[in-house]
Amino acid sequence: xxxxxxxxxxxxxxxxxxxxxxxxxxxxxxxxxxxxxxxxxxxxxxxxxxxxxxxxxxxxxxxxxxxxxxxxxxxxxxxxxxxxxxxxxxxxxxxxxxxxxxxxxxxxxxxxxxxxxxxxxxxxxxxxxxxxxxxxxxxxxxxxxxxxxxxxxxxxxxxxxxxxxxxxxxxxxxxxxxxxxxxxxxxxxxxxxxxxxxxxxxxxxxxxxxxxxxxxxxxxxxxxxxxxxxxxxxxxxxxxxxxxxxxxxxxxxxxxxxxxxxxxxxxxxxxxxxxxxxxxxxxxxxxxxxxxxxxxxxxxxxxxxxx
Amino acid sequence: xxxxxxxxxxxxxxxxxxxxxxxxxxxxxxxxxxxxxxxxxxxxxxxxxxxxxxxxxxxxxxxxxxxxxxxxxxxxxxxxxxxxxxxxxxxxxxxxxxxxxxxxxxxxxxxxxxxxxxxxxxxxxxxxxxxxxxxxxxxxxxxxxxxxxxxxxxxxxxxxxxxxxxxxxxxxxxxxxxxxxxxxxxxxxxxxxxxxxxxxxxxxxxxxxxxxxxxxxxxxxxxxxxxxxxxxxxxxxxxxxxxxxxxxxxxxxxxxxxxxxxxxxxxxxxxxxxxxxxxxxxxxxxxxxxxxxxxxxxxxxxxxxxx
Amino acid sequence: xxxxxxxxxxxxxxxxxxxxxxxxxxxxxxxxxxxxxxxxxxxxxxxxxxxxxxxxxxxxxxxxxxxxxxxxxxxxxxxxxxxxxxxxxxxxxxxxxxxxxxxxxxxxxxxxxxxxxxxxxxxxxxxxxxxxxxxxxxxxxxxxxxxxxxxxxxxxxxxxxxxxxxxxxxxxxxxxxxxxxxxxxxxxxxxxxxxxxxxxxxxxxxxxxxxxxxxxxxxxxxxxxxxxxxxxxxxxxxxxxxxxxxxxxxxxxxxxxxxxxxxxxxxxxxxxxxxxxxxxxxxxxxxxxxxxxxxxxxxxxxxxxxx
Numbered sequence: 001x002x003x004x005x006x007x008x009x010x011x012x013x014x015x016x017x018x019x020x021x022x023x024x025x026x027x028x029x030x031x032x033x034x035x036x037x038x039x040x041x042x043x044x045x046x047x048x049x050x051x052x053x054x055x056x057x058x059x060x061x062x063x064x065x066x067x068x069x070x071x072x073x074x075x076x077x078x079x080x081x082x083x084x085x086x087x088x089x090x091x092x093x094x095x096x097x098x099x100x101x102x103x104x105x106x107x108x109x110x111x112x113x114x115x116x117x118x119x120x121x122x123x124x125x126x127x128x129x130x131x132x133x134x135x136x137x138x139x140x141x142x143x144x145x146x147x148x149x150x151x152x153x154x155x156x157x158x159x160x161x162x163x164x165x166x167x168x169x170x171x172x173x174x175x176x177x178x179x180x181x182x183x184x185x186x187x188x189x190x191x192x193x194x195x196x197x198x199x200x201x202x203x204x205x206x207x208x209x210x211x212x213x214x215x216x217x218x219x220x221x222x223x224x225x226x227x228x229x230x231x232x233x234x235x236x237x238x239x240x241x242x243x244x245x246x247x248x249x250x251x252x253x254x255x256x257x258x259x260x261x262x263x264x265x266x267x268x269x270x271x272x273x274x275x276x277x278x279x280x281x282x283x284x285x286x287x288x289x290x291x292x293x294x295x296x297x298x299x300x301x302x303x304x305x306x307x
Numbered sequence: 308x309x310x311x312x313x314x315x316x317x318x319x320x321x322x323x324x325x326x327x328x329x330x331x332x333x334x335x336x337x338x339x340x341x342x343x344x345x346x347x348x349x350x351x352x353x354x355x356x357x358x359x360x361x362x363x364x365x366x367x368x369x370x371x372x373x374x375x376x377x378x379x380x381x382x383x384x385x386x387x388x389x390x391x392x393x394x395x396x397x398x399x400x401x402x403x404x405x406x407x408x409x410x411x412x413x414x415x416x417x418x419x420x421x422x423x424x425x426x427x428x429x430x431x432x433x434x435x436x437x438x439x440x441x442x443x444x445x446x447x448x449x450x451x452x453x454x455x456x457x458x459x460x461x462x463x464x465x466x467x468x469x470x471x472x473x474x475x476x477x478x479x480x481x482x483x484x485x486x487x488x489x490x491x492x493x494x495x496x497x498x499x500x501x502x503x504x505x506x507x508x509x510x511x512x513x514x515x516x517x518x519x520x521x522x523x524x525x526x527x528x529x530x531x532x533x534x535x536x537x538x539x540x541x542x543x544x545x546x547x548x549x550x551x552x553x554x555x556x557x558x559x560x561x562x563x564x565x566x567x568x569x570x571x572x573x574x575x576x577x578x579x580x581x582x583x584x585x586x587x588x589x590x591x592x593x594x595x596x597x598x599x600x601x602x603x604x605x606x607x608x609x610x611x612x613x614x
Numbered sequence: 615x616x617x618x619x620x621x622x623x624x625x626x627x628x629x630x631x632x633x634x635x636x637x638x639x640x641x642x643x644x645x646x647x648x649x650x651x652x653x654x655x656x657x658x659x660x661x662x663x664x665x666x667x668x669x670x671x672x673x674x675x676x677x678x679x680x681x682x683x684x685x686x687x688x689x690x691x692x693x694x695x696x697x698x699x700x701x702x703x704x705x706x707x708x709x710x711x712x713x714x715x716x717x718x719x720x721x722x723x724x725x726x727x728x729x730x731x732x733x734x735x736x737x738x739x740x741x742x743x744x745x746x747x748x749x750x751x752x753x754x755x756x757x758x759x760x761x762x763x764x765x766x767x768x769x770x771x772x773x774x775x776x777x778x779x780x781x782x783x784x785x786x787x788x789x790x791x792x793x794x795x796x797x798x799x800x801x802x803x804x805x806x807x808x809x810x811x812x813x814x815x816x817x818x819x820x821x822x823x824x825x826x827x828x829x830x831x832x833x834x835x836x837x838x839x840x841x842x843x844x845x846x847x848x849x850x851x852x853x854x855x856x857x858x859x860x861x862x863x864x865x866x867x868x869x870x871x872x873x874x875x876x877x878x879x880x881x882x883x884x885x886x887x888x889x890x891x892x893x894x895x896x897x898x899x900x901x902x903x904x905x906x907x908x909x910x911x912x913x914x915x916x917x918x919x920x921x
Contacts, residue, residue, distance in 0.1 A: 061918025110913035135887040142886030144778055144837030154771035157461035164451055223451030272449030273442040280587055280894055299417035304368025464768035471758055530758030579756030580749040606724035611675025
């Protein structure tokens with residue numbers, strides 16, 4: 001492997017990491033990697049290796065050079081590797097996480113094919129990561145070498161009672177939303193992630209703050225659990241959604257910021273329902289609310305070009 | 308707003324109400340609105356406002372004038388508004404219902420995009436209403452301002468026992484099926500709804516009666532719960548299905564009535580399974596059996612043109 | 615009906631039976647029918663009648679002669695008829711099985727339409743059989759004339775404990791995998807099924823053995839339940855997957871056997887998760903793991919042509 005190949009791999013890998021928040025920027029990717037590594041060195045290593053694996057599979061498999069270079073085969077692998085290493089327990093979890101990262105890359109290609117051929121012009125987003133992670137977490141109930149983290153407990157909906165009490169900490173809420181995109185609830189990492197986003201463009205950073213604020217207010221106003229709100233669990237989907245709807249795929253929209261804020265607010269009830277839907281299986285919602293709300297608004301925009 | 312705009316809005320709105328039963332006819336829409344208002348004035352107001360909201364969002368969003376004028380952005384909003392105001396409780400439910408009606412219109416456009424671009428030539432039907440309503444009802448378990456009606460109770464399938472006993476009342480069964488399309492079980496409203504359908508065309512009315520009869524006999528013959536059968540809960544999907552399969556989208560079919568009756572009968576077991584599938588979540592089946600059976604027959608007809 | 619029609623019907627029907635394992639060969643179909651009939655005469659009759667019904671509906675409905683002759687409207691009917699007659703109990707189950715076989719043919723056409731029009735060039739596989747069978751099994755909780763087999767019991771995931779102990783019988787494992795494709799766990803039938811596959815091509819037979827071995831080792835290595843492993847319940851999806859990925863739809867692949875083995879191994883964790891997902895409903899996984907893994911690899915291959 002010569003120097004050029006190494007450089008190419010490094011840049012594509014870092015772009016893969018930044019694509020998790022819909023950004024194609026190697027420096028942002030590097031700052032994100034630093035934010036993750038500061039929170040946990042082993043998580044940082046998993047992130048880097050997952051991005052490398054995803055990118056290499058795209059390259060070796062023969063995907064178009066452009067898409068591989070943009071990091072489009074990296075971000076689902078990054079998220080899958082991180083999620084599996086966090087939501088599984090036991091010694092095998094790092095190996096499973098890296099195999100999962102490899103499969104995520106193949107699954108991303110599969111979804112891209114379905115989306116491309118149907119001419120929907122709708123991006124795959126993080127759908128492959130979400131579905132693959134759910135599947136591999138459910139496997140724990142049948143194969144002993146997959147051990148689920150004790151935090152994920154299936155529960156019958158008929159036994160569920162909602163208790164929203166808990167401290168309100170708006171400062172935590174302000175930085176934890178962006179952290180949760182990468183499964184982090186460390187304030188310093190949250191600040192670093194904002195720097196990564198601002199580096200890629202001031203508008204991205206401002207919109208991320210607006211989206212997070214919209215979700216905080218909506219979830220607080222509608223009466224969500226304070227504990228979850230201020231850990232950022234209602235915010236991360238809103239941040240991704242406003243960036244997707246109001247900036248990255250804004251196209252013909254007349255008032256993209258307004259539509260983006262509405263879409264960000266909508267992620268709050270949708271998060272509530274995805275979490276409820278998954279309760280009997282004890283699975284985390286991941287970024288499904290972001291994917292659903294973004295797909296609805298992007299597809300609707302093809303028919304209603306002004307929204 | 309001038310007089311022409313008002314007239315346009317009124318006609319499109321009423322057509323939106325009639326599109327719930329696949330009819331584009333403002334007078335029928337008006338009779339349906341009357342049937343609903345007689346059963347409950349507040350429900351009538353929700354219906355009208357939801358149809359107006361859906362239609363206006365289609366217009367403002369820039370959807371094609373033709374589709375907006377046909378009421379195609381109204382019917383999912385009507386159903387979503389009605390369902391949310393009925394299946395939620397508490398004071399906020401009317402506000403939530405109208406916001407839901409607005410989202411339903413956007414979601415309808417999104418689905419229309421996926422269907423159009425995939426060139427499937429398959430209509431969206433009431434899929435957006437169903438999925439959106441399910442999502443917003445599940446939200447009640449996580450956000451206190453969404454309060455679910457006490458009638459909707461999640462239940463574990465392992466604790467379920469089937470008891471089909473109950474009175475048989477064929478007269479109730481004859482009119483309640485069409486009523487349930489609009490969540491009504493009032494006989495007089497049922498008769499008015501039949502008048503609305505016959506107004507749009509005698510064939511529509513006759514087929515609705517045939518579809519309902521097919522479902523009554525099938526569900527009784529296969530041993531469904533009498534209570535549900537005669538409340539019309541096995542009939543409303545059959546009525547919509549026969550109208551869709553045998554009249555509205557009949558195309559190349561050689562024996563459309565026969566295929567329509569078969570499809571109507573099939574909605575009975577499919578209703579049974581959708582209800583079972585939703586039992587752990589306590590959600591209503593809504594018109595999902597109609598959507599599934601109609602999609603299968605309409606799509607199959609593209610490959611098997613004679614059915 | 616003249617002699618030519620009868621011969622056509624016989625050949626298309628037998629091809630329909632062989633299409634269950636992605637083979638178009640009337641002799642193989644005949645051997646498979648024999649393997650089933652040896653295990654159970656009534657099951658053999660259901661198999662034959664279901665294949666006839668599916669094929670005739672394709673013909674009468676006006677599907678393209680080529681697809682009907684290849685048996686493409688038979689295999690989903692065969693599997694649906696067999697599954698319903700095995701997983702239901704009571705006297706009506708044979709009638710329900712044959713009606714189910716008829717609907718399966720229509721559903722296959724519907725899915726083929728969606729796949730064709732979206733230009734995905736991805737085959738329908740056994741998806742219609744799986745979904746239809748699940749739906750009709752769930753119906754048993756609502757209609758008394760549908761009686762579910764006592765083996766299928768819904769169970770809450772929170773009460774589930776995994777116990778992998780049990781005898782290891784590698785010989786049983788070697789032949790039961792292929793048997794389970796047709797719901798058989800009879801060694802002699804398993805051997806006959808291998809003969810049917812080898813008759814259609816030695817490569818098909820060898821790959822089936824390789825795929826089964828890969829699944830046995832993977833499921834044993836990852837710690838699956840021995841009882842299920844050696845009954846072939848982790849093997850049958852792997853066999854179908856390796857045949858689909860490495861032979862039937864191999865196209866541009868550079869190392870089809872390697873990719874096929876990876877896909878076959880992947881069916882093991884996916885089987886674990888599909889089974890877990892269905893646990894609250896007491897439904898069997900059927901060939902869903904095969905369909906999911908094959909779709910992912912075939913669709914990914916359109917974007918990554920070398921895999």
